[in-house]
């Protein structure tokens with residue numbers, strides 16, 4: 001089967017120009033501006049993919065309520081996965097029919113130094129096989145389960161370096177240089193659009209040689225929750241092991257089971273009262 005389809009998972013914190021939580025929260029002053037910019041960053045990636053030979057692009061809106069991308073402004077080549085209740089969450093819609101996956105607008109890990117750094121919400125740190133992990137690494141593991149390599153990421157400089165540490169030499173587009181967690185020196189949108197288009201073309205070619213990401217098995221996730229009540233409640237699940245008052249661990253033999261354990265543990269923990 002010739003694979004001319006590409007999968008894009010799109011978060012918002014690493015979009016061109018975004019520096020603060022107000023930029024990515026519906027109702028706040030700059031949110032409307034940046035949902036248009038989010039759509040533009042995606043279109044810049046798709047432009048490169050079309051030039052490279054892609055025939056279909058599936059775009060998964062992966063931030064907050066997952067209804068940020070403005071569909072009427074999206075490149076007509078794209079199909080948009082929108083809405084938040086999705087079992088594979090930021091990777092919903094991935095399967096073995098894709099040539100590669102790319103992450104747009106991603107951010108650095110919970111313990112990282114980048115703009116709006118976090119690893120999912122409700123937790124102060126997540127470890128994968130004993131090492132602090134990123135949303136990008138977790139999502140690359142899900143893509144890897146389906147034999148799909150991740151070949152590109154965009155965000156700040158830490159986002160790119162952290163994901164390269166897990167996945168090796170993938171295409172990385174630095175659209176801003178983080179100063180602190182809510183400040184950055186941002187490249188102009190007319191510049192980042194070119195960088196994103198150039199990188200996605202190269203990332204299409206890289207898919208020929210890049211191996212899907214597979215962490216060592218068994219796969220172990222450790223979740224350090226914001227407060228002990230969340231860890232206690234997550235422990236209602238029979239497969240969850242306590243580590244300390246705020247921290248729990250889950251272990252699985254394959255990536256999808258590990259993801260489902262991780263995600264259901266996090267969701268249940270987040271349902272705890274403060």
Ligand SMILES: [Zn+2]
Pocket residue numbers: 011012013062063064
């Ligand atoms: Zn986000």
